[in-house]
Amino acid sequence: AGPVREPNPARVLALGFAGVILLGGLLLSLPFAWEPGHRVSFLDALFTATSAVCVTGLVVVNTAETFSTAGELIILALIQVGGLGIMTMSTLFAILVGKRITFRERLLIQESLGQLSPAGMVRLVLYVAAVTAGFEVVGATLLTLYWWQAYDMPFGLAAYRGLFHAVSAFNNAGFDVFDSRRPSLERFAGDPVITLTIGGLIVAGGLGFTVLADLGRRLRHPRHRLSLHTRLVLWTTAALLVLGTVLVAAGEWSNPATMGRLSPGGRFWAALFHSITPRTAGFNMLPMAELTNLTVLATILLMFVGGSPAGTAGGIKTTTLALLLATVRATVRGEDELVLMERRIPTLVVAKALALAVMAAGLVLAVTVGMLLWDGHSLEATVFEVVSAFGTVGLSLGITPELTAAGKVLILLTMYAGRVGPLTVAVALTRRGRRPRAVRYPEERVLVG
Template sequence: MVRAAAQTGRRVVRRAPGILNRFQHPAQVIVVGFATVVLLGTGLLASPIATESGQAAGLLTALFTSTSAVCVTGLVVVDTGTHWSAFGEWVIAGLIQVGGLGIMTLATLFTILVAGRLGLRARIFAQAETKTLSMADVRHVVRKVVVFSLVCEAAAAVVLTGRFLLGHGEPFGRAVYLGVFHAVSAFNNAGFALWPDNLMRFVADPWICLTIAAAVIVGGLGFPVVFELLRAWRRPGRWSVLTRVTVGVTLILLVGGTLVFLATEWDNPRTLGALDDQAKVLAAFFTAVMPRTAGFNSLDLAGMYPTSWLATDLLMFIGGGSAGTAGGIKVTTFGLLAFVIWAELRGEREVIVGHRSLPQSTQRQAISISLISVALVAVSTYALLALTPHSLDQVLFEAVSAFGTVGLSTGVTADIAPAGQVLLVLLMFIGRTGPLTLGSALALKDRTRRFQLPEERVIVG
């Protein structure tokens, strides 16, 4: 090899094997980063000082809670406000913040602050996490993401603190604590609450419900969409396809979900039936927002009709916007698939969205994400049915909620067998990192086919 190198005039450099060389693909680093934070959070929550009783929590309980927080889900097997101490609750809030911003976003920020420069590999990693469209603006985007997140959380915390202080008689210190915790949980679409009934006690309080709903919507739109709306909110004609699809589908789902819950639960004495008309509209809107994927609830989900569970399943599966804190297959994926179907029904060769042609690679990615997600939910639901005595609609609700990183539950999460809870942990992790991200992280290298085979048409349908 030395002789061959000397003859060609090239210098041969051997890289020492190590952890950094094992994970060359950005998706691999993202998955490993999230897994590392989950394990770190598990260790902190498993310590005796993390619980109110002073006794160490079980390993599965700590792992489940840590995964739910890092993956900004909100599913719990113990009551957050009574089981965990103040230290444990701050650990959960910190894990939510890290999971919401993204491991690579924080790592890129630290690189900028310490080194004052951003290397090519760090730019690639940050681009994969923030889903920016240009590597040149990664540094600027990361700064904007962090600052914007903190500003939104601070604004929500101020409103919530004032309401808890003035409207519900909480002491100042407690009001600040509740305001900050729930602002972080809401903006990052986590759904963790510090009351046993989540937010049911505030079902008719517009200050609490609308503030949390607004934080959930803004955090779930996705940072690229939010930044573009801030720049050109008066000029919708100049919006990108991403922003048009995200905003359009989001409005349709919010309005449609609100109307569905109003029509379905209007006379249900366990949900909307006991409220006045104004509170019914507020509660229905709040319930339509949360499957985006926040996980807060102001109504008793266990008391809902099965038809409302099915509607919630669909909303949870779709989720929120890309490059945001929401989960699911994303509203952009759902919207693009609708355009693909419309083009196929019209017999058009190209898929047109907003006077732009949709690349075939994007179409394949949307189809792949959707089918992989359906398969994961179906297999997980089957496994949970075999492991638990609960009904199909309850088990399906839990599986979709975990995969969509939502956190809504019909109240059976704590009753699921340990094997089923481990399965939910895996679903939450996969739902946060993304099916295609996880698949590419496990791939050793990209494969390029250097030949093209003859086509053959196959009968479909």
């Protein structure tokens, strides 16, 4: 018997996502998925399916008004399949990476999940699904009870909306089923319960599965030491939440079109929510078109960074940002190794962080050039839209429904690349060993700066 050909996980991932998107696009372009009196073109259906599977949340049509309940449930299923697939695959890659490099992390994850046999894979998916279901059930229950009691929604409607938005929030999808008069979560601006429930689900989903597993272990074993990765993710996430809240508050505090009408407490909650949602949930409580320049800039930056690895969030990731900043500190201090929280970081990890950030910036710039050539919106709205699509955020300054066909195709491809790209790159980096060079070239220095 010849050797068994190993499947290429990067190809499996890319084709699997494409297959689910195509299936979803076909389903959403059938009349049973539409509200009576509405039509959805195949391009719009495909765009919606891509946005759902890639847990982005950019929409060319209002979801509640255009799609029937059946259509909305298809979208919800696409979000859950996409989110679960991303969580599972990225955790799997994390294990593969860990397998090659860190003995300790491998032990941690393998102890929970077993070996990477087919049985271990099934166990991994079930484990991730159980954690996901736990968060979603708790979130849906809280939302249902609150909307039923505090907003006088009928119980059935409150339960449906509670489930939809809990799933959408934990998977960082950003889809909503409120009408276009006050879309997304605008009617809940400044509400502390909604901010904390939906914001909490977003943050939890964005921390990544390895961090959730590490934290869960700490809860069960108080003497368990959190990994460097977990500590780095938690500190960077906290710092970005504080920074984002301050910037959004500075931008909107006295803007009568956004926060100006809220109480000081309400303004705080709205600022906190608008610091959470760009990383990379995509709900909004404040009307996006009315935000000041400062908030728009802060939102673009937060969207570009995004959440943490091995979760449902997009962007270049918190750890990447932390490593870039740590490299600056080390270079300015004249240190020749990168030490963070009393641990040395391997040079190859820093190179990977740098490569990811540069590739992300390059992709955003290239797509923006294409959008400026083939879709005539302002530079600000275009950059915002492209960063939002790449980071699978789903916020928009309002141009998504007005995109040309070329613009829709570009944004659709950017959502796909932003979701699948970094993962497949991670696979490639994981599977390929260091190639020894045939030639050892002489060293030569170059001036920079």
